[in-house]
Structure formats: structure tokens, C-alpha cells
Amino acid sequence: MAAPSSNTCGAMERSIRERVPPLLTDLYQFTMAYAYWRTGRHQEPAVFELFFRDNPFGGGFSLFAGLHDCLLFLRSFRLTDQDVEFLRSVLPPDTDPAFFQFLRGLDCSGVTLRSVPEGTVVFARVPLMEVSGPLAVVQLLETSLLCLVNYASLVCSNAARFRLAAGPKRKLLEMGLRRAQGPDGGLTASRYTYIGGFDFSSNVQAGFLFGIPVAGTMAHSYITSFTSLEEVWPQTLVAVNGEKDPVDIISLTKGWLSRVCELLGAEPGKISEGELASFLSYAIAYPQNFLPVIDSYSVACSGLLNFCAVALALCELGYRPVGVRLDSGDLCRQRAFLPFPLMFCASSFQENAIDVVGVGTHLVTCTQQPSLGCVYKLVEVRGKPKMKISEDPEKSTVPGRKAVYRLVDAEGHPFLDLVCLAAESPPEVGGSLNCYPLRCDDSCISVIPAHVACLRQDVFTRGQVRTARGCSKVEMSRPVAVS
Amino acid sequence: MAAPSSNTCGAMERSIRERVPPLLTDLYQFTMAYAYWRTGRHQEPAVFELFFRDNPFGGGFSLFAGLHDCLLFLRSFRLTDQDVEFLRSVLPPDTDPAFFQFLRGLDCSGVTLRSVPEGTVVFARVPLMEVSGPLAVVQLLETSLLCLVNYASLVCSNAARFRLAAGPKRKLLEMGLRRAQGPDGGLTASRYTYIGGFDFSSNVQAGFLFGIPVAGTMAHSYITSFTSLEEVWPQTLVAVNGEKDPVDIISLTKGWLSRVCELLGAEPGKISEGELASFLSYAIAYPQNFLPVIDSYSVACSGLLNFCAVALALCELGYRPVGVRLDSGDLCRQRAFLPFPLMFCASSFQENAIDVVGVGTHLVTCTQQPSLGCVYKLVEVRGKPKMKISEDPEKSTVPGRKAVYRLVDAEGHPFLDLVCLAAESPPEVGGSLNCYPLRCDDSCISVIPAHVACLRQDVFTRGQVRTARGCSKVEMSRPVAVS
Structure with a gap:
């Protein structure tokens, strides 16, 4: 696979501003930002968590994807004069003009993102991303981050399921561009089905931008x-x-x-x-x-x-x-x-x-379940845990900032993802640990990890991308194991 | 609704090159183009038809959408040096270098597009677009045109169904961006659900680019x-x-x-x-x-x-x-x-x-049927009709260039779309006409139209956009009737 050129990297950075401008979000993020600002709470330190409640396709896992785009988005997040003028035209006329000055100066220099790495096997209800920073700013990021993660993870997971069904030897070709949900849907599909285990794409632009091997003959x-x-x-x-x-x-x-x-x-x-x-x-x-x-x-x-x-x-x-x-x-x-x-x-x-199976519509549109339900929930403000209570207990949130550990047995197999409060001490290697499996009616199990890994990494700290990754090297690598 | 500014028009034209570059297509379009070129047939006049075989969602109609983007795409279709160099790297090494010179000079100056207008109520198996021009060029356009029409028409039709279910008075708000299939999927959904009958979108960028009214309060x-x-x-x-x-x-x-x-x-x-x-x-x-x-x-x-x-x-x-x-x-x-x-x-x-119903995931991802199956079939080369024969009779194509008429009764209600060969004379107003309804086992019916309209218009003739439409005025108008 050809590595993407640095020209391509620049193009990707430029293109994120075109693909995901700061206005590509729900209006209520701005109406809330104004209400926070008006009451003087916009700078309060807040923490949101991103997770999904159910594994897609009725399956037992998902692959997490979309991180690279999220990082580019955070890095480029800035409202232009034109953006702010448009917001002025749609917010109520009595909105304080000073708020628009505030918006004009916004960026992600106060934002920190901890995230599961791109392509990781993940499970329902585990906080995959933790976004912390000034309340108004991290609120504004919600829709864009969800949009970037939801479909990328969904189609990546779908590809992994095709790979599992096809076995390790047969070559898989993604060819769904013409039936995708828009041009970018097609390109995103080509990109993340490759991470999910496909070998080729018919999409030439995916080869050009991401170095994915392309294939095709005739119609x-x-x-x-x-x-x-x-x-x-x-x-x-x-x-x-x-x-x-x-x-x-x-x-x-x-x-x-x-x-x-x-x-x-x-x-x-x-x-x-x-x-x-x-x-x-x-x-x-x-x-x-x-x-x-x-x-x-x-x-x-x-x-x-x-x-x-x-x-x-x-x-x-x-x-x-x-x-x-x-x-x-x-x-x-x-x-x-x-x-x-x-x-x-x-x-x-x-x-x-x-030898080769080409998959189009069902792969890229994820016919069986065309959306992943990642949500973005507030868990802490000014150090205080926050919770949403719902009539549906599944929709209530777990308050407080968390730590997530992947527990590994003596043979090197991960066997449990442990979610606990960030303030709790990490599980000890070799020590017995009592934990409560989700959705198991408070039954407690005891486990002894042979190795403990932090599932999430600091990837963006106060405005700076942390990992010394290349343009898309880490991103394009396949997950280590799909099991 | 605010009309989009001319700045926005320019931005949309620029953005189509970013969103739908000529390489955003299947590789086989280029391998075929080379084979046509190698055998000297690339300039032969050819005609393709775009249509779908079944109305979406098990329904009785579809709305046609995506034309405006198709026109922008055709107008901007040109391969850059970088594009051509990439193609050189993926086509076989023995490809004649003169072919890449040919690619470098390609544009749509020889292409003509007849199309149903944006937002029209349309039906299965009726040729919605007719693309004619040099064989190699019109072949190259296939994937991009399908990608631009398929999802736009699907989500527009889905919106129309929600509108029919909600009745004429209740306001409908599209709010699916976070669950859409990628950022552009979300923006495309906002744009075409508005044409399909929604009143607002939560998507601020859709307001900014297309003048769609935006709404939202708090999370x-x-x-x-x-x-x-x-x-x-x-x-x-x-x-x-x-x-x-x-x-x-x-x-x-x-x-x-x-x-x-x-x-x-x-x-x-x-x-x-x-x-x-x-x-x-x-x-x-x-x-x-x-x-x-x-x-x-x-x-x-x-x-x-x-x-x-x-x-x-x-x-x-x-x-x-x-x-x-x-x-x-x-x-x-x-x-x-x-x-x-x-x-x-x-x-x-x-x-x-x-008063207002907000719809997200099911609307934008079209859960019930997340893709529309528009196809693009060759019907004529050098004036000779062309046909694909399939074991599945539904998948065989109808050869020859067509004319499509919408027959209207005395009360002004359209009652039949008539597909006939372009060479046949148009149906006469007030005259009795024998025709064969599709999928009705050769049974013939007789109808008398009170008015006959050509369903398709010349919208792009030899490289020039024909209609004197504004940036998106025609496009953003709602369909006249959804019935």
C-alpha cells in the first residue's frame, strides 16, 4: 500500500474545514452556548463522554473509527466572520452582541480529548472518548464529533463482520460508491471498510487520498x-x-x-x-x-x-x-x-x-442497521458529577469522570473492559478484583488480570494533537484482532 | 426563507470539486475508458439512461433529486495533472502513455443531459436522465451521477412520506446530522428533506448554504x-x-x-x-x-x-x-x-x-431502505440500440433512445408517464392512445390525454448549463404535488 504523500495530508486538513465546518452542527448547540455565556458559565470546566448503548447489527462488538477526522476537526475549529454573521441572523434579535465577539474568538485551545485508538475493538456502554474543556466549547463540539464517529465506526464494524464471514483468505472488494449516502458517505465507506478488513476499493479517490489499493475491470x-x-x-x-x-x-x-x-x-x-x-x-x-x-x-x-x-x-x-x-x-x-x-x-x-468478492450497497449503507447510536453525555461540571435520569433506565447516564481499563489474561487475551471512576485506583495486576458486569442485575464477578492496559489515550491536549502519528499511518492500520 | 447569496453559489461550485472530484468514481470506468480509447471507439456517440427499477420504501412514487449537483459536477469535470499521475500509477504499466494525455484534456464539452426537473414526482423504470456524448466520457460519468442522484432522491422521497403521514399543518424538523452517514450525508439530508416537504433543519450549515430555516433549543x-x-x-x-x-x-x-x-x-x-x-x-x-x-x-x-x-x-x-x-x-x-x-x-x-415533530435517524439514514437502486444503462451507440440481457427479465434493459411524456387528464391531473422511442411521434392531445403498462403481462390499455408534457428537459447541452436558473432557486423549490 502506498503511503499517502504529505500533499495529501495538507489536502485532508484543508478538506476537513470544507467537510466539517463549525456550522455543520445543530442550532441548539449555539442557543445553549449563548445561555451558558449569558449566565457566565461558559468557561466552567466540563467533561463529556461519547459512547454507544448497543453493539451494532445485533453483534458482540464494534470497531471504533473516525478519530483521525475528529482530531483534524478539533485542530481546525474556528468560526469565521461569515459564520458568525450567519449565526447573528438566525439567533433572536435580542441576543447580546458581545456573544458574537466571544464566538469569533473560540477555538479548541482549552479542549482535551482522551480516546480509544482508531480501529480498536470496543463494546457497548464503554466511554470511548472523553472530551473536556470549557463548557460552552465542548458543548459546541457534540454534533460534529458524533457525526464523524458514528458512521465511520458503523461501516468499519460492518466490514469486519464481512471479513469474519469471508474468512481470512478470500479477498474483499468494497464497491458501494454509487449507492452510498452521498459522495462523502462513499468515500468514508471506502476508507473505513479498509480499516475494517477489506482488501480493495473500487473508489479511485480513496486510493488517491488514503493509499487504499483500488481494483476494477469492466461493466x-x-x-x-x-x-x-x-x-x-x-x-x-x-x-x-x-x-x-x-x-x-x-x-x-x-x-x-x-x-x-x-x-x-x-x-x-x-x-x-x-x-x-x-x-x-x-x-x-x-x-x-x-x-x-x-x-x-x-x-x-x-x-x-x-x-x-x-x-x-x-x-x-x-x-x-x-x-x-x-x-x-x-x-x-x-x-x-x-x-x-x-x-x-x-x-x-x-x-x-x-477468490474475490465485491460488496456494494449492503456494506456501505449498512442495510441491516444504517446508523450507530453514539451519544455524547455530560458527566462532570466543575468537578461535580452530572447525570441524566430517564424513565428508560438504559438511557440514564452514569455520572462522573471515568477510567477504562482493558484486562488481559495470562495468554494475552483481553477478557474484560473495566469502567470505573477516574478517582478510583487502577486494578492491580495479579490481584483479585470484584466487578459488576453490565446488564447482569448487580451480580458480582471476581477476576484476576494478568495485564492491565488503559484503553484510552490522551490524543489531543489543550489544543495540540498529542500522538506523533503521521498523516494517516495509525489511522489506516488494521485493528490487531477482531474477535 | 433567505435566498442564498451569490457568494454561496460560488462556494457551492468550488465545493463540488472538493466533494465530487473526477476520481470519486469506480476504477473500472477508467479501465473501460482505456479499452475504448485503445480500440479507437472513445469518441463514438453514445447514450446512457439513468433510472430505478422499484419505488423506494415499497411505496408508489419517488421524488427525483440531485440534479443541481449533477450540473455542477458536469461543469467542473476535469482531471488535474495530479489525478492523471495517480491513474498512471494504478493502471497496468503497459498502458499507452498517450491515453493519459487524452485523459488530461477531457471535459464535458461534448456531453448533453436531458433530465426530469429537481423535485419531480417520478416512478420506477422511467428514464429520468439521458446522458449523451462521447462513449468514453459518458461512461466515466456513471458512478458520480448515480452517487449524486441516488441518496438525494431517496432522502427526498423519505421526507415526502413523513410529510404525507404528518398532514399539511404540522411542522416537521429534520435533526439527523449526528446519525447521518458522514458529514456530507447529513448536509445532503438537510438539503433534500427540505425539498421533500420538511419545514426546518437543526443543521446550521444547511441554513448557511441553502437558506433552509434552522431551529433548535437545548439538549x-x-x-x-x-x-x-x-x-x-x-x-x-x-x-x-x-x-x-x-x-x-x-x-x-x-x-x-x-x-x-x-x-x-x-x-x-x-x-x-x-x-x-x-x-x-x-x-x-x-x-x-x-x-x-x-x-x-x-x-x-x-x-x-x-x-x-x-x-x-x-x-x-x-x-x-x-x-x-x-x-x-x-x-x-x-x-x-x-x-x-x-x-x-x-x-x-x-x-x-x-405542533412540531423532529425526526432524526430514521429520516436521514432511511432505515427502512437505506439506498435507492438507480442504475445507468447504455441504450445506444452510433445510433444503434443497445441492450443488456439478464436471466432476471427485470434486469434486462430496454434498448434505444426514449422520449418520456407525462399525460394529464381534463382536470389537470397527471395520470400516466409514457415511455416510447425518441423516433416515435409524440402522443396527440385528445387522441386515443394504446399503451402497455409495465409489469402487466402485455395487456394493452387505451387512454386519451387532455394535455401532454415532456417530462424531461435539456438542462446541459454540449458543456453548457441550459436553464437560466439561479444558484439553487429551482432546486430548492418544493415539488408541486406529492400524490
């Missing part, structure tokens, strides 16, 4: 645009290691096609000449990368026969066809056609396995 | 940040039309609270002082806009009592409280608390109706 429109072999040009191809004289690839392919039809008892009259022309044109353009889509007309009566003929002609010239693509229809039924002819085609078809 | 965090009445400052308020001497609003409210508790038999000990302090602070900051969220603790035992006390104090000073907000829990149960006390509060509570 049905390419196939159907051809009508006859007369459209094929040039009509020759030079053998890989042989003579310099170009070979008439059309005649060669026609010969192979007759033999294939004979061998398989196929009817030449049902074969699409336009499809053969499209395969040949593609093979001449990309002799080393021949991987046509074979279901534009009929896999059994045309696509497969044309593929075999072109592939065998390429083989004769020393090239190695890559494979075929099935795009629609009943995949199981279509696969049934493949075993025999592919045996003599290309070694990559051993066992007739599906 | 639970604002309420829970307060502990005691000592935090309220200033502690006085001036009456609307009365004396200039400020009134001690805290004492006034305390008096009203006692009376409210007495009247309702409520226990003063269960009332949250912090909540009362937060209401008072907000009322002092926004005496004309008092609309607190009353379910941070308990609606019946605290929130409603505090609201009544502050609202009555405001009334005494000549202000008119706006209402209350219920944010979570069992809405029906909570509403049951409202009738009695609100009768003497504010006239806007007549009949205790819910």
Missing part, C-alpha cells in the same frame, strides 16, 4: 457497446516471450472458439459476437489483466465460451488470464458452469474458488 | 449542567411593556412554583433545582423563545412543574412562552400529563397539539 455497458468483430482494433497481439511479429488474435480466438464449442457441444449461433469483440478488445488493451464480466448475455451460452476462447488464445501467446467476473443473477447456478472449462485455463482457478 | 446536557439556583445570572428580567426596573425573576418563579405544586398536589421535594435553574437561565437569555426540554429527569414530578412556574412568571412579565419539548421516553404517556397545566399557559398549546 456490462462496455460489453454491450460492441456489436461485431469489426470494432476490434488493433487486431493483433505480440506474444509475451516469442516472435516480435504480431499475431492475428482474432483468427486465433475464432479457432479456439470453434474447438471450445465442439468440446462442450455448444451452439455457435447463440454466441454474442459483440461480447466476443468486447473481450478481445479488452484482452488486447490489457493482455496481462484479462478478467471479463461474463454475464451480460448468457453465462452458459455465450459469456463462458467467449471467455474460454480469448483466454486460450492469450495462453497460447504466453499470457495468463486472471479470471472471470459474475455480476448478477444466481451465482450458485452460474458457478456450476465453471468447473470444466476453467481447469485448463489458469492456475488461479484451482478448486474453482471465488 | 439534556444543558439541563443537567445546572445544580442550583445560585448558578442563575442575571437574576432579573425586564417586563415587556412595563416598568424599566428589572424584576426578580427567581422570586417570581418560586412563587409560581409553590402555587403550581399546591394546585397539582405535587411534592416539592421531587423537583430538580438544577432543572429549574437551567429553565430560568434559558428564559432570561431568551425570554421570547422559551421552549425547554422537560424530560431530563421526570416530566410529571419535575420538568412540567418547573416549566409551568417559569412560563407563568414570563407571562406575568408579558412574554409568551413558546412550548415544551419532549425528547425521549413514551411520548403518549408523557403527553397525558400536559392538558391541565398548559391550558393556562400559552395559546399555542390550544388543543394540546404537537
Whole structure:
């Protein structure tokens, strides 16, 4: 994977101001900020926690993602004159003009963020981010941080579930851009499905910005645009290691096609000449990368026969066809056609396995659950714990600033994430610890950790990004374990 | 609604290059473009159609949206040196270097777009857009156009369904930014739910960019940040039309609270002082806009009592409280608390109706169906009709360039969208017309239109935007009828 260039880093920093300007937030953040300011409480030190209440997709885990964008957002958070003038036009006319001066001077120099690292396996109700700073400022950050974390974590987790289902060997290609929820939804999906375990994306911009490997061959429109072999040009191809004289690839392919039809008892009259022309044109353009889509007309009566003929002609010239693509229809039924002819085609078809699976709509839009419900809750002001009480006990918040530890057993396996008050002493390695599993009716269990790690790190301290990470190096790394 | 300024127009044009650069597409568009170019077919005149196969949400219609962004995209479509260099790095090394020169010079000066207008009620399988131009160029546009139309139309249609369910009078507020699929997903949702029939958005940037009315009051965090009445400052308020001497609003409210508790038999000990302090602070900051969220603790035992006390104090000073907000829990149960006390509060509570409904996650992520399946199919090359045949007859395409007419009856009601070949003569007004409804097994019906309208317009002709529309005037207008 190519590392993103520093130009790209600059572009990402600039682009966050375009993608997530400070006004991309709910109006009530500003109305509350004014009420805090009016009563003189805007500078009071406050702490918010970001967490979700249920693992997505009815599953047992989530991957946390979106941190890198959050850091860029915090670093660039500043209201322009134009922003402030717009706010003046939408807040009530009796709003004190001095408030707008205050807004103009705002930034995140007083804000500190502790966060789980990008790509970490995380669980419901564990505070993933702790945002502390002046009350009015950390309040204003709510919507933007939630927006940046919610979808990134959701689609990253979805990708991890596809990876678990596909097993470790099969390659996974994200190809959902056209069905994504907007252009940025598509780009965000490409970025975070890669972190979640995908191998490639069809999205060229994702390759350009984030160094994600890109892949793609052809659509049905390419196939159907051809009508006859007369459209094929040039009509020759030079053998890989042989003579310099170009070979008439059309005649060669026609010969192979007759033999294939004979061998398989196929009817030449049902074969699409336009499809053969499209395969040949593609093979001449990309002799080393021949991987046509074979279901534009009929896999059994045309696509497969044309593929075999072109592939065998390429083989004769020393090239190695890559494979075929099935795009629609009943995949199981279509696969049934493949075993025999592919045996003599290309070694990559051993066992007739599906090597690469492309996933689009369901992956990027997360059809099963298209949103993650991260929330951002106030837990402390001026050192005093804060709590929201709800008729639904699940929606009541746990007051006070927390510490979060990941407990690891002697074999190195994490087995418990421990949430306790920041003021409590950390769990001792080797010591017995009583804790209360969430949603288990106050039943207490006793555990002995062999190793204890702080799950969250200081990543942004009073306006400064703390980690000495590159532009997106840490961010683009895959999670260590998905289990 | 404020019209967007011309500065905003420029910003939108610049921003489309940032949001939808030419590389934000599938790699196979470029591999196909090379194969077309290599065989000398890249300039052949070609026609693609954009349509969806099924109305979303199991419904009977969709709203078409995203056109304005498509026009900006087409106008700005140009590959930079950096883009082309990136493509050189990902295409096979034996790609002819002259192809990259060709890419560098590409634009949409040869492209023509016929389209249904923004916000039109449309139906499945009707070609909504027709994109014609040089084969390689119109192929390259596929993914971006689909991405811009799919989500915009989906979320616009979803909004229209909420509007139909809510009836014409109730106000609808979009507030889904935090749960949207990325920042742009949130902004796109705000923009197109407004076209779909919503009245406000919580999204400030949507107000800034598109002139959409914004609304919002406060979150639970604002309420829970307060502990005691000592935090309220200033502690006085001036009456609307009365004396200039400020009134001690805290004492006034305390008096009203006692009376409210007495009247309702409520226990003063269960009332949250912090909540009362937060209401008072907000009322002092926004005496004309008092609309607190009353379910941070308990609606019946605290929130409603505090609201009544502050609202009555405001009334005494000549202000008119706006209402209350219920944010979570069992809405029906909570509403049951409202009738009695609100009768003497504010006239806007007549009949205790819910005046405004805010919708977030389900609206913006379109939970019921989070993607619209618009496709982009080749129908003609060099004047010859083109078709994709599929094992699934629904996925086979209808070849040839089409005309689309909306037939209207004598009362002015549209009753049929007619798709026919462009070469056929248009239906005659008052004449009997035989046509074959889709999915009706070749049964023929006969209709007599009183008026015939072309459903699509030439909006982009050989590189030029045709309509003399303002920046987003046409775009932001609501559909005429949703039925």
C-alpha cells in the first residue's frame, strides 16, 4: 500500500474545514452556548463522554473509527466572520452582541480529548472518548464529533463482520460508491471498510487520498457497446516471450472458439459476437489483466465460451488470464458452469474458488442497521458529577469522570473492559478484583488480570494533537484482532 | 426563507470539486475508458439512461433529486495533472502513455443531459436522465451521477412520506446530522428533506448554504449542567411593556412554583433545582423563545412543574412562552400529563397539539431502505440500440433512445408517464392512445390525454448549463404535488 504523500495530508486538513465546518452542527448547540455565556458559565470546566448503548447489527462488538477526522476537526475549529454573521441572523434579535465577539474568538485551545485508538475493538456502554474543556466549547463540539464517529465506526464494524464471514483468505472488494449516502458517505465507506478488513476499493479517490489499493475491470455497458468483430482494433497481439511479429488474435480466438464449442457441444449461433469483440478488445488493451464480466448475455451460452476462447488464445501467446467476473443473477447456478472449462485455463482457478468478492450497497449503507447510536453525555461540571435520569433506565447516564481499563489474561487475551471512576485506583495486576458486569442485575464477578492496559489515550491536549502519528499511518492500520 | 447569496453559489461550485472530484468514481470506468480509447471507439456517440427499477420504501412514487449537483459536477469535470499521475500509477504499466494525455484534456464539452426537473414526482423504470456524448466520457460519468442522484432522491422521497403521514399543518424538523452517514450525508439530508416537504433543519450549515430555516433549543446536557439556583445570572428580567426596573425573576418563579405544586398536589421535594435553574437561565437569555426540554429527569414530578412556574412568571412579565419539548421516553404517556397545566399557559398549546415533530435517524439514514437502486444503462451507440440481457427479465434493459411524456387528464391531473422511442411521434392531445403498462403481462390499455408534457428537459447541452436558473432557486423549490 502506498503511503499517502504529505500533499495529501495538507489536502485532508484543508478538506476537513470544507467537510466539517463549525456550522455543520445543530442550532441548539449555539442557543445553549449563548445561555451558558449569558449566565457566565461558559468557561466552567466540563467533561463529556461519547459512547454507544448497543453493539451494532445485533453483534458482540464494534470497531471504533473516525478519530483521525475528529482530531483534524478539533485542530481546525474556528468560526469565521461569515459564520458568525450567519449565526447573528438566525439567533433572536435580542441576543447580546458581545456573544458574537466571544464566538469569533473560540477555538479548541482549552479542549482535551482522551480516546480509544482508531480501529480498536470496543463494546457497548464503554466511554470511548472523553472530551473536556470549557463548557460552552465542548458543548459546541457534540454534533460534529458524533457525526464523524458514528458512521465511520458503523461501516468499519460492518466490514469486519464481512471479513469474519469471508474468512481470512478470500479477498474483499468494497464497491458501494454509487449507492452510498452521498459522495462523502462513499468515500468514508471506502476508507473505513479498509480499516475494517477489506482488501480493495473500487473508489479511485480513496486510493488517491488514503493509499487504499483500488481494483476494477469492466461493466456490462462496455460489453454491450460492441456489436461485431469489426470494432476490434488493433487486431493483433505480440506474444509475451516469442516472435516480435504480431499475431492475428482474432483468427486465433475464432479457432479456439470453434474447438471450445465442439468440446462442450455448444451452439455457435447463440454466441454474442459483440461480447466476443468486447473481450478481445479488452484482452488486447490489457493482455496481462484479462478478467471479463461474463454475464451480460448468457453465462452458459455465450459469456463462458467467449471467455474460454480469448483466454486460450492469450495462453497460447504466453499470457495468463486472471479470471472471470459474475455480476448478477444466481451465482450458485452460474458457478456450476465453471468447473470444466476453467481447469485448463489458469492456475488461479484451482478448486474453482471465488477468490474475490465485491460488496456494494449492503456494506456501505449498512442495510441491516444504517446508523450507530453514539451519544455524547455530560458527566462532570466543575468537578461535580452530572447525570441524566430517564424513565428508560438504559438511557440514564452514569455520572462522573471515568477510567477504562482493558484486562488481559495470562495468554494475552483481553477478557474484560473495566469502567470505573477516574478517582478510583487502577486494578492491580495479579490481584483479585470484584466487578459488576453490565446488564447482569448487580451480580458480582471476581477476576484476576494478568495485564492491565488503559484503553484510552490522551490524543489531543489543550489544543495540540498529542500522538506523533503521521498523516494517516495509525489511522489506516488494521485493528490487531477482531474477535 | 433567505435566498442564498451569490457568494454561496460560488462556494457551492468550488465545493463540488472538493466533494465530487473526477476520481470519486469506480476504477473500472477508467479501465473501460482505456479499452475504448485503445480500440479507437472513445469518441463514438453514445447514450446512457439513468433510472430505478422499484419505488423506494415499497411505496408508489419517488421524488427525483440531485440534479443541481449533477450540473455542477458536469461543469467542473476535469482531471488535474495530479489525478492523471495517480491513474498512471494504478493502471497496468503497459498502458499507452498517450491515453493519459487524452485523459488530461477531457471535459464535458461534448456531453448533453436531458433530465426530469429537481423535485419531480417520478416512478420506477422511467428514464429520468439521458446522458449523451462521447462513449468514453459518458461512461466515466456513471458512478458520480448515480452517487449524486441516488441518496438525494431517496432522502427526498423519505421526507415526502413523513410529510404525507404528518398532514399539511404540522411542522416537521429534520435533526439527523449526528446519525447521518458522514458529514456530507447529513448536509445532503438537510438539503433534500427540505425539498421533500420538511419545514426546518437543526443543521446550521444547511441554513448557511441553502437558506433552509434552522431551529433548535437545548439538549439534556444543558439541563443537567445546572445544580442550583445560585448558578442563575442575571437574576432579573425586564417586563415587556412595563416598568424599566428589572424584576426578580427567581422570586417570581418560586412563587409560581409553590402555587403550581399546591394546585397539582405535587411534592416539592421531587423537583430538580438544577432543572429549574437551567429553565430560568434559558428564559432570561431568551425570554421570547422559551421552549425547554422537560424530560431530563421526570416530566410529571419535575420538568412540567418547573416549566409551568417559569412560563407563568414570563407571562406575568408579558412574554409568551413558546412550548415544551419532549425528547425521549413514551411520548403518549408523557403527553397525558400536559392538558391541565398548559391550558393556562400559552395559546399555542390550544388543543394540546404537537405542533412540531423532529425526526432524526430514521429520516436521514432511511432505515427502512437505506439506498435507492438507480442504475445507468447504455441504450445506444452510433445510433444503434443497445441492450443488456439478464436471466432476471427485470434486469434486462430496454434498448434505444426514449422520449418520456407525462399525460394529464381534463382536470389537470397527471395520470400516466409514457415511455416510447425518441423516433416515435409524440402522443396527440385528445387522441386515443394504446399503451402497455409495465409489469402487466402485455395487456394493452387505451387512454386519451387532455394535455401532454415532456417530462424531461435539456438542462446541459454540449458543456453548457441550459436553464437560466439561479444558484439553487429551482432546486430548492418544493415539488408541486406529492400524490
